[in-house]
Amino acid sequence: MDEHVWKHTRKPGQPSNLVTILVDLTPLVDGRGPARLLDIRPGRSADVLRTWLQERDPGFREQVQVVTMDGFTGYASAVDQVLPGATKVMDPFHVVHLAADKLTGCRQRLQRETTGRRGRKDDPLYKHRRTLLTRTDYLTERQKQRLDMLWATDDDYVALEVTWMFYQDVIQAYGHPKKSEGKKLMDRIINTLRKGLPKGLEELAQLGRTLWRRREDVLAYFDIGASNGPVEAINGRLEHLRGIALGFRNLNHYILRSLIHSGQIHNRINAL
Template identity: 40%
Template sequence: MDRPSRKAALVVWVESAKTLTGCPDCGVIAVSAGRREVELIDAPVYATPARLVWRKRRWRCQDVDCLRGVFTEQNPTVAAPRALLTRRCIAWGVRQMRRENLSLQGLARQLGVDWHTAWKAIRPLLEQAAADERRFTGVKTLGVDEHIWHHVNPARRGPKALTGMVDLTRNAKGAVQARLLDLVPGRTGKAYAGWLADRSDQFRRGIEVAPLDPFAGYKNAIDEQLEDATAVLDAFHVVRLGTAAVDEVRRRVQQDTLGHRGRKGDPLYGIRRVLQSGAENLTPNQSRRLERVITADPRHEEVFLAYQCAQELRAAYQHHDLKAGRRIALKVLDSFHSCPVPEIARLGRTLRRWRQAFLAYFTTGRANNGGTEAINGLIELARRVARGFRNRENYRLRMLLIGGGLDGHLPT
């Protein structure tokens, strides 16, 4: 343990009140055997590292047949036996990491200790909370998504991608309060199915809705392990597929008409951002520019047709009436696959393969994977603040803490 000089830290001396104390083994009243000073790391005071010097009472058992001999007082509400940090300090550190997104290095700096000292005290609490199966109680909507852990050689650090499971259950007010439930290595259906298989039957039976991205591996895991759950294709990713199809058409037509990739001054290249916007968001100037470029060459009509299809797909999700939105979605399923634009036809065939999960959005109260994406953004921020993680289990525990998966199971 790093012990800064007492000039650099606030030192508080404490001792317990004198009381009758019995031997922990035989119960015979013990007599005083002096004091022992134990220095503990406490939570900072006014941004100053603090040290708690506990003048512990030592006792001697008077029973000659007792093997206990001399023993020292303990108070688990102050600190665990042989601990370096007080309970208050550990709780303060957990709150700083959870609520303020403080890195462990920053936490150790504020306490005036080494990184390993801080983590050695906090990690057991996180492990105990993560192992508590009560964390999974009441989960009705379960989201899943991949998460990138690192960008270095997988041979040295293991899989780059992890699969994250997120609780997307709505509260009494109908709002989603996303909680990261776990991270497992790999971006595969096997990883997701294995995690589900490790959960209890009660947990799996309680899942009613399972939002996901259009990845067949996750869908197979849901079908295998969550027979009673309704898989829902995430709206954001479906709309993004439509926008990507428009961009593919624009690039293909660009090559067909000019023989090269888009450059500054090329008509289609100049409206690439316009084609990624919703029609209702276009300014009058953007609308005129779009019309001018499309009518400049008959071959540009393909781009405009693809843009209209993408807008129709967006309209299904944006409609305030879910029944009307579902009717638009059914029209999309019936028409896109036969579109003369090959990119849109391919999108139509994809949506038809995901037909049930695509339409489930309109029968599950707009269930989506947005909360999962929000958790991904939160833990990505934490990864950047910490400037990298080398141990996957350490990363998992800290992301569970930051992602809210351990809330209610840690000291306050």
């Protein structure tokens, strides 16, 4: 499951613009075909997901073994209440994205503290913002030199360097060829952040609290291997559908078109 913005307006954060999409990964797991869109429900909350699950018959709920999701606590609590026997998996993409957000937040905070303003094109922190988010394996020699110069330039950037190192460690854990070793690395990261951090690492402390709270869901990925990748793929297909239609105003119409487009219903329609 994942959130989806079905209508872009001047106020994209409005609840009326968000929906919850639910995707069946079973065809992909069984090798019968791609994942399929099951349903779309207005809103993004624990109540939305809880209501949808409670509307399914008991046989359906008993067959759900794994639920992949992002870091939204509402989805996790709804699954715990209605599907206590299912295993929750926090998607790797969202864990890495969460760490990247904390890294960006730390960079922006230090930018304000050291200059008293937002970043400009010649400011070191702003100029290297994309390099900071690049995986170390993909850094060029020039980019590595830039980072080395950044760390050696000013002691005010120590907090950013430490946050950057943990961000890279998270990426390395997911990228390890052996999932058992990757799980050990991720568990070590979570426990290290849990033990306490010096003052000045506020963003990293926030990341540690989130990972500790969802540690079972984060570590479950290394045992099961399921992710929200197929869900993100369908999310992208829906974005494309909205684009070629030049937008939608009626949510019911949008849901119907989405199910035809990504719910594998078009094959049955064409068969008629």
